[in-house]
Amino acid sequence: MEKTSVMARFLVLGDYFPVSDITSRLQIEPTETYIKGDLSKYGNVKKETCWTLSTGYEESEDVNEQLSKILARISGKLEVLKNLQQDYHLEFSFMIVFHVIGNEKPVISLERNVIHFASEIDAPIRFDYYIYPDE
Numbered sequence: 001m002e003k004t005s006v007m008a009r010f011l012v013l014g015d016y017f018p019v020s021d022i023t024s025r026l027q028i029e030p031t032e033t034y035i036k037g038d039l040s041k042y043g044n045v046k047k048e049t050c051w052t053l054s055t056g057y058e059e060s061e062d063v064n065e066q067l068s069k070i071l072a073r074i075s076g077k078l079e080v081l082k083n084l085q086q087d088y089h090l091e092f093s094f095m096i097v098f099h100v101i102g103n104e105k106p107v108i109s110l111e112r113n114v115i116h117f118a119s120e121i122d123a124p125i126r127f128d129y130y131i132y133p134d135e
Helices: 019-026 063-088 112-120
Strands: 005-014 032-034 049-054 091-101 125-132
Touching (some): 005 063, 019 049, 019 063, 063 091, 063 112, 112 125
């Protein structure tokens, strides 16, 4: 039987910016990138450029497990992120996606360090969820 899973993503978004410069300055390989105007796998035109760091879906009962993995990679890069934000007029965002199976609902609370870091870089934290019946 499948279990509830959670994915956390950190997104760097902007009109157009060189994604390779984000990678170089952060010294982190992104999970995904795309450029404004690229076609999505569904045939839609991308409306922005994006650099993404993601945990992928992991069985979890607490979103903080996935967020801590993302923060471990970027929290020491606060000044670099702020400089990138200014240089390219970027927006940052955290996205948490839940795949909920039956009654296995994960804990949806955020640790103070997550809230503080998101506030430091002016990044909203968004949630999306998909609910599936027990199999």
